Amino acid sequence: MRTxxxxxxxxxxxxxxxxVALIPGVSVTASADPEWxxxxxxxxxxxxxxxxxxxxxxxxxxxxxxRDEWRNLNGVWEFAGADSLDTPxxxxxLDERILVPYPVESALSGIxxxxxxxxxxRTFEVPRGWDVxxxxxDDRLMLHxxxxxxxxxxxVNGKLMAVHRGGFDKFSVDVTDALNRRGPQEILVGxxxxxxxxxxAVGKQRRTPDRGIFYTGSSGIWQTVWMEPVAPKHIxxxxxxxxxxxxxxxxxxxxxxxxxxxxxxxxxxxxxVGRVRGPANSDLRLPVPDAKxxxxxxxxxxxxxxxxxxxxxxxxDQAESYxxxxxIGMKPGADGKLRMTLNGEIVFHMSTxxxxxxxxxxxxxxxxxxxxxxxxxxKRLGFNTVRKHIKVEPDRWxxxxxxxxxxxxxxxxxxxxxxxxxxxxxxxxxESELHRMVEEHDHWTSVVVWVPFNEGWGEWDREATGRxxxxxxxxxxxxxxxxxxxxxxxxxxxxxxxxxxxxHHAYVGPAQPAPDENRVSADGEHGGFGxxxxxxxxxxEGHAYEMTDSKEALTRRxxxxxxxxxxxxxxxxxxxxxxxxxxxxxxxxxxxxxxDRQVEKMxxxxxxxxxxxxxxxxxxxxxGTEPPGPGTPGADGIHYYPFSExxxxxxxxxxxxxxxxxVGNPTWTEGREGSGLQFDGSSSVDTGASLLDTTGNYSVAxxxxxxxxxxxxxxxxxxxxxxxxxxxxxxxxxxxxxxxxVGIRATAPEPPETGRWYHLVGVRxxxxxxxxxxxxxxxxxxxxxxxxxxxxxxxxxGRAKFGGNPVDHWRGGIDQxxxxxxxxxxxxxxxxxxxxx
Numbered sequence: 001m002r003t004x005x006x007x008x009x010x011x012x013x014x015x016x017x018x019x020v021a022l023i024p025g026v027s028v029t030a031s032a033d034p035e036w037x038x039x040x041x042x043x044x045x046x047x048x049x050x051x052x053x054x055x056x057x058x059x060x061x062x063x064x065x066x067r068d069e070w071r072n073l074n075g076v077w078e079f080a081g082a083d084s085l086d087t088p089x090x091x092x093x094l095d096e097r098i099l100v101p102y103p104v105e106s107a108l109s110g111i112x113x114x115x116x117x118x119x120x121x122r123t124f125e126v127p128r129g130w131d132v133x134x135x136x137x138d139d140r141l142m143l144h145x146x147x148x149x150x151x152x153x154x155x156v157n158g159k160l161m162a163v164h165r166g167g168f169d170k171f172s173v174d175v176t177d178a179l180n181r182r183g184p185q186e187i188l189v190g191x192x193x194x195x196x197x198x199x200x201a202v203g204k205q206r207r208t209p210d211r212g213i214f215y216t217g218s219s220g221i222w223q224t225v226w227m228e229p230v231a232p233k234h235i236x237x238x239x240x241x242x243x244x245x246x247x248x249x250x251x252x253x254x255x256x257x258x259x260x261x262x263x264x265x266x267x268x269x270x271x272x273v274g275r276v277r278g279p280a281n282s283d284l285r286l287p288v289p290d291a292k293x294x295x296x297x298x299x300x301x302x303x304x305x306x307x308x309x310x311x312x313x314x315x316x317d318q319a320e321s322y323x324x325x326x327x328i329g330m331k332p333g334a335d336g337k338l339r340m341t342l343n344g345e346i347v348f349h350m351s352t353x354x355x356x357x358x359x360x361x362x363x364x365x366x367x368x369x370x371x372x373x374x375x376x377x378x379k380r381l382g383f384n385t386v387r388k389h390i391k392v393e394p395d396r397w398x399x400x401x402x403x404x405x406x407x408x409x410x411x412x413x414x415x416x417x418x419x420x421x422x423x424x425x426x427x428x429x430x431e432s433e434l435h436r437m438v439e440e441h442d443h444w445t446s447v448v449v450w451v452p453f454n455e456g457w458g459e460w461d462r463e464a465t466g467r468x469x470x471x472x473x474x475x476x477x478x479x480x481x482x483x484x485x486x487x488x489x490x491x492x493x494x495x496x497x498x499x500x501x502x503x504h505h506a507y508v509g510p511a512q513p514a515p516d517e518n519r520v521s522a523d524g525e526h527g528g529f530g531x532x533x534x535x536x537x538x539x540x541e542g543h544a545y546e547m548t549d550s551k552e553a554l555t556r557r558x559x560x561x562x563x564x565x566x567x568x569x570x571x572x573x574x575x576x577x578x579x580x581x582x583x584x585x586x587x588x589x590x591x592x593x594x595x596d597r598q599v600e601k602m603x604x605x606x607x608x609x610x611x612x613x614x615x616x617x618x619x620x621x622x623x624g625t626e627p628p629g630p631g632t633p634g635a636d637g638i639h640y641y642p643f644s645e646x647x648x649x650x651x652x653x654x655x656x657x658x659x660x661x662x663v664g665n666p667t668w669t670e671g672r673e674g675s676g677l678q679f680d681g682s683s684s685v686d687t688g689a690s691l692l693d694t695t696g697n698y699s700v701a702x703x704x705x706x707x708x709x710x711x712x713x714x715x716x717x718x719x720x721x722x723x724x725x726x727x728x729x730x731x732x733x734x735x736x737x738x739x740x741x742v743g744i745r746a747t748a749p750e751p752p753e754t755g756r757w758y759h760l761v762g763v764r765x766x767x768x769x770x771x772x773x774x775x776x777x778x779x780x781x782x783x784x785x786x787x788x789x790x791x792x793x794x795x796x797x798g799r800a801k802f803g804g805n806p807v808d809h810w811r812g813g814i815d816q817x818x819x820x821x822x823x824x825x826x827x828x829x830x831x832x833x834x835x836x837x
Contacts, residue, residue, distance in 0.1 A: 036076045036097035041107035042538055043359035043596040047366040051108050056099055059368045061146055061224040063399035064443060065238055066320045070228040071127065073143075073187075074100050078121040085117055085190040090158040094121050100225055101146065103218035106362040114207065118220055120189040130229040132176055139229045143173045146223025146394050148191055149363075150200050155188040165429065167193070167201060168392040168413055169436045170223070193219035196416040199426030199458075201433055203390035203413035204355065205363075211587040212543055215355075218363030223394045233257030234317040235280075235308050240443045241478045242325045244293070244343065248274075248285040249323055253306055255280040260308050260316070266323075267303040268292070280308060293343045294324030294445050296384035299405030301445070324402060324445030328479055330500065330520050333620020337573030338515040340480065342407070342448075348569060348618035349407055349576030350611050351385035352378060352592075353525060356393055357585045359538060359595050363391070372400040373597065374582055379404055381592060381604060382611030387485075387524070387578045390414050390454055392437055401446035409449040409482065409578075412437055415458030417491055422460055430458065431468065435475060442476045450476065453484045455505065456491030466496030473499070485524035488513075488744070506743020507545040507580075508557075508722070510565045512572045514769055514784045523568065523577040526743075528590040529557045533599050542589030545580070546722060546803045555603040557722070562610040564789065569618035572769065572786025577614075627767050628696035631822025635832060637699075639691050639819040641797065642837070643668075646675040651685060660685040660797060669813060672703035672757045673836050676815035677798075681713075684798035684809065691795040691819050692718055694725035694764075694788045699820040701761040701832060702797075705813035706730060706754050712808040714800035715760065716817060718791045724800045725791025726771075728762045729808065739763070739773040739781075741788060742802070746773040746781035757813070759833045764788060765823040777833030779826055795819065 036053060056074040060066060078094035102109040104118060126132055132141040143154070149167030153160060156178035164171045179185055194200070195207045195217040205217040239252035253262040264286050265275040274287035292300045301322045308317040329341045339346045354374060358365055365371035371394070378386055386401065387409040401408050412434045415422050422430070434452060441447055450472050453459050469483035483499030484492065488511070495502070502521040504511035509526030530544020531554045548554040558579075565577045583591035592602055632638050639656040649662040664683030668675055677685070692698045700716045711732040717724035727740040736747040739762030752758060761774040769786040772779055793801070797817055800808040816837050824832070 036099060036110050038099070038110055039107040039112035041360040043536065043594075045358060045360055045366055045370060045597050047370040048108070048360045051099070051102075051360075051366045053099065055367070057101060057224050057364075057368060059396060061144070061226055062395055064321045064395070065235065067228060067318075069130065070226055071124070073122070073124060073225040073227060075122075076100075079104075079111065080119050081115040082117040082119055082190070085119075085153065085192060088153075088155050088158075088160075088188050088190060089119055089121065090155065090188065091186065092121075094119060101221050101223050102364050103149070103222045103362050104220045105216055105218060106358075106360065106364065108361045108364070108366060114217065115219060116194055117190070117192045120191070120221060121187065123184040123186050124227070125184055126179065132179065132229050138232050140174050140176045140232060140234075141179060141227060142230055143175045143187070143225075143227045144170065145172070145221070145225055146170050147392075148189065148221050148223075149219055150193040150195075151191065153190045155186075155190070157186050166433045166436065169433060169440055170395075189221065191220045193217070195219070199415050199422045199430075201413040201430055202416055209586060211539060213588065215357055215586045216362050222363045231257070231316045233260050233308060233310055235262075235306060235319050238304075238306065238319075238321055238443060240321075240323050242288075242291075242323065242327065242445075243285075244291065244325065244327045246285070247289050247291055248287050249325070251276065251284045251286050252282065253280050253284070253308070255308055255317075260310055262306060262308055264304060264306045267305070269303075273302065288325055291325040294326040294405070295342060295347075296405040296407065299403060299445075300324065301402060322402075323443075326445060328448040330480070333573070333622070335573065335620060335622030337620065337622075338517070338520050339573065339620045340520050340575040346620040347384070348615050349385040349409075349522070350383050350615050351387050351407075351409065351576060351578040352381075352383055353389050353578050353581040354378075354386045355389050355581060355583075355585050356391045356397075357595075368396060370597075371397055372404075375400050375404055375406055377582065377592070378406055380608070382608035382615075384615060385409065385576065385578075386582075387411065387451070390457075392441075398441065398444040398446060402444060406446055407448045408444070408446040409451055410437070410441060410447050411451040411454060411485070414454055417455075417457040422458055427460055427464070434468070434472070438472060438475050442479070447479065449480045449482050449501070451482045451485050455486035455489045456484075456493055459484075459491065459493050462493040462496045465493065466498035469496065469499040480520075482522070482524070501575075504743065508561060509743050510561065510568050510577055511574070511743055512568045512741075512784070512786045513574065514786055515573050515575070520575040521573060523565065523574050525578050525580050526565070527558070527561055528580040529554055529561070530588075530590040531601050532589050533594050533601065536594035536596055536599050537584070537589060538586040538595055542584070543587045544590040551601060551603065554601060555606050558602055559606055559610050560721075562614060564787070566614045566617060567623075567787050569614065570621075570623040572784075573620075628693075631697060631820065635828070635835070635837070637701075637818040637820040639687070639795075641685075641817040642674070643671055643676050643815055643817075644674055651677070653687070656691070658687040658689040658691055658795070660687050666798065671813065671815035672705075673816065676703075676813050678813050679798045679810040681809045681811040684796050684806070687795045687797070689794060690718065690792050692725075692821065694718060694720075694791045695766075697764060697766050697821070697823040699761060699763045699818075699822065699824040700726070700728050701759070701816075701818040701820075701829075702728060703757050703759050703815040704730075704810075705757045706752055707812040708754060709735060709751065712800070713810045713812075714798070714808040715810055715814055716762075716795070716797055716819075717800040718795045719793025719801045720789050720791030721793070722804050723789070723791075723802050725789050726762065726764065727800050727808070728760055729800065737773065737775055739771050741771065741785050744771065744783050744785045746771045746783040748773060748775050748780045754812075757815075761824065761829050761832070763823050763829070767823075774826075774829045774833075777830040779829075
């Protein structure tokens with residue numbers, strides 16, 4: 001074992017602790033040790049220098065179940081890395097000092113390195129007056145851990161008191177029977193965290209963070225450690241669910257220690273509004289007549305006092321809490337599309353992606369003020385929703401969301417993204433942790449959506465995803481279940497058809513899934529516009545889905561993109577959209593703030609204005625616009641390029657007047673019929689004009705031949721300001737032909753053969769809101785795409801545009817290109833293919 005220790009008397013390292021107030025809390029005197037020193041983080045936040053032994057998250061950690069007596073055990077602990085946890089260093093002093101509760105990888109911990117296994121140690125004394133462990137009273141001493149990542153064991157005075165698995169859920173230990181009669185008490189916590197070397201739930205943590213979307217790991221104790229005395233019969237949890245239909249709060253006061261009676265009283269300020277009395281551990285109805293409803297515009301919260309009675313009138317325990325009266329649901333809008341509702345009214349969920357990372361504390365915000373800061377900025381920016389992305393925050397984060405008025409989509413931290421399915425034991429463990437997450441957070445007013453899976457990371461099969469969505473809904477019927485955010489993306493096993501939501505991701509997007517009869521739709525991730533700010537980046541360079549060069553350009557692209565969100569909400573019926581993201585994170589520079597929270601990267605007034613416009617106008621009424629006209633009849637279309645010249649550097653448009661000019665060096669070759677063009681992966685033909693209204697109906701057709709597969713290759717596209725409005729292409733990501741918008745691809749079922757001519761037709765039908773792909777006269781794929789981008793640049797043969805740059809040049813032959821200003825029906829596509837033109 002690598003643990004380095006030296007023996008000394010236990011009491012020598014003990015330090016007294018003093019009580020702190022209830023919410024919001026005050027400072028606490030912790031085990032200060034002059035040997036502890038913070039490390040220097042790559043970036044410092046405004047709160048970095050406020051953190052120390054006397055100010056390590058001293059606030060009351062459990063805002064929805066508060067008691068007067070408690071002690072905070074955050075502060076300086078002894079620490080040592082270990083090769084094994086087989087032999088706890090009982091009674092031994094560990095050589096290093098760590099500031100709990102900051103992860104070992106963080107600068108604030110004072111360690112700032114990775115350890116697979118580690119020991120924490122400190123001592124404490126039971127405060128006078130608690131009367132636990134002294135033989136005179138039978139009160140119990142509970143030791144609480146907010147979260148420890150990942151496998152942990154807790155020893156008190158040399159006795160193993162608990163073993164826990166899971167890095168995102170809280171756990172409590174009754175340590176009464178291990179206490180000494182008086183004097184110092186020793187706590188040892190052993191932790192093993194192998195992060196993505198195993199199948200444990202990790203979210204975006206990685207042992208080796210990349211320069212992309214995966215970040216530094218956070219091992220060990222990373223949420224508050226504290227203790228409190230409780231009676232043998234005591235309240236353990238409050239299950240609360242508002243019921244607006246009968247004007248009540250469904251309340252279950254869970255308790256330990258045997259049968260008991262509870263009394264709960266709700267208050268509006270000092271005014272009592274309702275009370276209920278009944279047995280503990282059973283469903284009760286607390287009346288809340290004429291309820292004041294909680295919403296982002298008015299986040300009103302009732303106070304709650306709960307007493308537990310053993311027998312007669314003597315209360316053996318009492319606690320305070322709060323709740324909001326609100327209801328999440330779904331109903332059709334005036335346009336007939338199913339949408340999300342809050343308190344019976346359609347409310348668009350305008351959200352950011354919130355990763356919850358900090359350059360100084362990694363997984364742990366440096367202070368409670370910092371923890372609240374990101375949420376406060378959501379409100380300042382005009383957002384009403386936050387998607388907590390595959391991380392679970394401490395309880396105080398949810399308290400801040402409740403009091404500020406933010407709707408929360410809560411993700412379950414995923415297992416690692418891996419081409420192999422997780423083994424069965426890992427599947428079962430992950431499901432267990434998922435259900436614990438729901439159980440521990442189903443009383444927060446702000447939480448309205450559960451998200452079990454993200455982009456297929458850790459998913460093992462579509463049927464299991466559907467089953468899990470059903471089980472979460474059964475566990476908590478009062479909230480919506482988003483079975484799979486980004487079901488269209490990445491490692492997804494496909495749509496299970498279950499849950500309450502259809503959620504697509506598109507960068508830069510927005511995504512445009514349409515709701516069906518039973519599920520609302522949402523853009524689960526879009527945007528990701530980036531800006532580097534010198535002196536405020538984790539790495540020397542940054543990554544984003546589209547880079548900009550100034551605050552003004554970044555703001556402009558955000559506003560443009562959000563106007564497309566509004567169009568998607570009005571035309572497609574999406575009920576929410578999630579912009580990536582609130583702050584930069586490590587290599588990603590696509591935040592409203594730099595990673596250190598020091599620089600505002602956009603014009604926040606413009607951001608707030610467009611966000612508020614979306615929330616106000618995405619009301620389910622639709623756009624009321626008429627569908628486009630029928631378009632020009634005939635089999636030739638409005639433009640036709642047969643490539644019949646056989647020589648030269650231009651090619652004629654035989655129907656219109658937009659002749660094509662060679663860019664690079666396409667060469668003449670034998671085509672599908674007569675001569676055609678050969679493209680070398682760097683050339684194209686520019687028609688010099690915008691041939692199509694990409695917001696209306698249209699079709700494009702071409703005979704194509706690939707020389708090689710892999711990567712993307714586009715036969716026909718039309719330039720937009722940043723991206724092509726459409727792509728008739730070969731998708732290297734799918735190894736299939738495709739007709740695509742950014743983030744949406746209608747793909748052929750089989751890979752193409754190289755060296756063979758295929759007839760491709762892409763059809764955009766605004767009335768049905770679809771993209772259709774035909775291969776050799778047969779429809780092979782259809783995807784929902786309610787709106788198209790207004791791409792007003794030139795129509796181009798042989799390449800595409802993405803992120804402002806020419807990309808995806810064709811490799812092979814192209815012949816017989818047609819452009820139609822209408823959506824071709826299937827019989828005309830078949831006839832066009834049969835004609836060979």
